[in-house]
Amino acid sequence: MARTPVETHAARVRELLAPLRERGTETVGLPDALGRVLAEAARSPIALPPFRNSQMDGFAVRAADLPATLPIRGEVAASPGEPAALAPGSTVRIMTGAPVPVGADAIVPVEAAAMVGDAVRLPATAAGAYVREAGSDLAAGDVVVPGGIRLASRHLAALAAAGLTDVDVTTQPRIAIISTGSELAEPGAPLAFGQIPDANGVALDAASRASGATVVHRGRVADAPDRLAAELDAALAAGAELVLTSGGVSMGAHEVVRDLLEPLGAHVDVLAMQPGGPQATASWRGVPVVCFPGNPVSSQVSFELFVAPMLREVAGLPAAAASHAPLAAALTSPPGKRQYLRGRRRDDGAVETVSGPGSHLVAGLAAAELLLVVPEEVTALAAGDMVEVRAL
Numbered sequence: 001m002a003r004t005p006v007e008t009h010a011a012r013v014r015e016l017l018a019p020l021r022e023r024g025t026e027t028v029g030l031p032d033a034l035g036r037v038l039a040e041a042a043r044s045p046i047a048l049p050p051f052r053n054s055q056m057d058g059f060a061v062r063a064a065d066l067p068a069t070l071p072i073r074g075e076v077a078a079s080p081g082e083p084a085a086l087a088p089g090s091t092v093r094i095m096t097g098a099p100v101p102v103g104a105d106a107i108v109p110v111e112a113a114a115m116v117g118d119a120v121r122l123p124a125t126a127a128g129a130y131v132r133e134a135g136s137d138l139a140a141g142d143v144v145v146p147g148g149i150r151l152a153s154r155h156l157a158a159l160a161a162a163g164l165t166d167v168d169v170t171t172q173p174r175i176a177i178i179s180t181g182s183e184l185a186e187p188g189a190p191l192a193f194g195q196i197p198d199a200n201g202v203a204l205d206a207a208s209r210a211s212g213a214t215v216v217h218r219g220r221v222a223d224a225p226d227r228l229a230a231e232l233d234a235a236l237a238a239g240a241e242l243v244l245t246s247g248g249v250s251m252g253a254h255e256v257v258r259d260l261l262e263p264l265g266a267h268v269d270v271l272a273m274q275p276g277g278p279q280a281t282a283s284w285r286g287v288p289v290v291c292f293p294g295n296p297v298s299s300q301v302s303f304e305l306f307v308a309p310m311l312r313e314v315a316g317l318p319a320a321a322a323s324h325a326p327l328a329a330a331l332t333s334p335p336g337k338r339q340y341l342r343g344r345r346r347d348d349g350a351v352e353t354v355s356g357p358g359s360h361l362v363a364g365l366a367a368a369e370l371l372l373v374v375p376e377e378v379t380a381l382a383a384g385d386m387v388e389v390r391a392l
């Protein structure tokens with residue numbers, strides 16, 4: 001059977017997921033806005049800084065009075081309240097962030113001052129020295145963060161400094177994840193012989209969230225089509241815009257995903273790649289369903305290749321980094337399949353495989369930091385040959 005090119009399936013998934021690109025907006029509080037994409041420019045209702053204030057702990061002065069020994073007429077702290085105007089020929093102690101009194105036009109840092117009894121000797125100082133003018137960062141009404149920006153802590157700092165408490169962000173794609181397989185148990189539950197913990201559920205949940213989506217439902221079903229149908233309905237009831245399934249798409253006697261969805265028009269394929277050979281795409285009551293193979297490495301690599309790129313784009317995240325590096329040692333690869341081998345980079349920059357090519361080697365994937373991509377037509381590579389490398 002001819003295997004379907006990886007790009008053909010990628011294009012099919014891309015088309016199926018196109019509606020997810022159209023995002024609405026919602027309002028969230030600043031602490032919850034981290035990592036979200038600002039829907040439109042946020043403007044500052046106040047100037048930054050909001051008032052003229054001192055950049056140093058020191059003395060507020062009129063520059064024209066200096067150099068001189070001046071009497072100290074009190075103190076201005078960084079606290080609410082307007083300070084009294086500075087009388088000519090005098091100074092006040094002032095703290096960083098405190099309002100500069102009317103009449104003062106410069107600050108002398110405390111290190112440059114010398115006490116002379118109750119008075120203070122201050123050197124010549126330029127007008128404007130260490131004075132932070134109101135609006136010198138941003139004028140009231142100016143854009144504090146432009147729309148389309150993925151919010152990091154520095155953006156939240158600027159928004160909070162502007163006194164904003166919540167912002168409009170684009171909604172996150174809502175994903176449901178369903179693990180299929182009668183052998184699956186809740187991780188941590190005692191295992192009967194023949195059972196294994198469900199690894200794909202937590203992995204696809206984490207991968208979805210790391211790609212900027214939100215997970216609205218997670219389920220696990222035995223190899224029974226009516227159970228899968230009920231779980232798909234539960235996913236839609238939870239508001240899922242996209243359902244990811246794992247398992248049940250190859251050629252066994254109990255392929256629950258195929259059994260339920262193929263008669264309804266699912267597209268089932270065997271791709272020219274490993275891991276991630278068997279794949280399917282479907283719709284459930286109009287909602288896209290992307291079906292990954294059950295092997296844990298296969299489902300994770302499939303997510304990375306077919307679903308993560310669109311989610312990252314929507315979330316304003318950079319695409320996974322791809323580069324080339326020399327191979328540390330020779331390797332062989334089966335013909336007709338693009339191999340995604342688990343690897344790591346050595347100190348000398350060469351890349352080597354970790355663990356084997358088997359799609360069940362979930363611990364091996366955990367030990368890897370990158371994937372080595374061996375093209376379909378390449379069956380042998382020598383040490384030093386350049387290979388494509390994808391960061392994990």
Ligand SMILES: Nc1nc2c(c(=O)[nH]1)N[C@H]1C(S)=C(S)[C@@H](COP(=O)(O)OP(=O)(O)OC[C@H]3O[C@@H](n4cnc5c(N)ncnc54)[C@H](O)[C@@H]3O)O[C@H]1N2
Pocket residue numbers: 179180181183184196197198199200201246247248249250251252255276277278292293294295296298359360
């Ligand atoms: N006769 C053939 N057999 C198989 C073929 C084939 O072409 N002809 N393809 C193999 C390949 S490649 C893959 S990949 C798997 C895919 O099979 P399914 O998608 O139907 O997945 P399952 O059979 O349900 O599971 C495969 C494997 O993964 C384990 N698994 C499943 N779900 C989980 C989970 N949530 N957490 C951890 N491990 C999971 C499952 O126990 C199986 O060991 O088919 C090959 N067979």
Ligand code: MOO
Pocket residue numbers: 273274275276277278293295298358359360
């Ligand atoms: O192609 Mo399957 O995904 O190796 O194990």
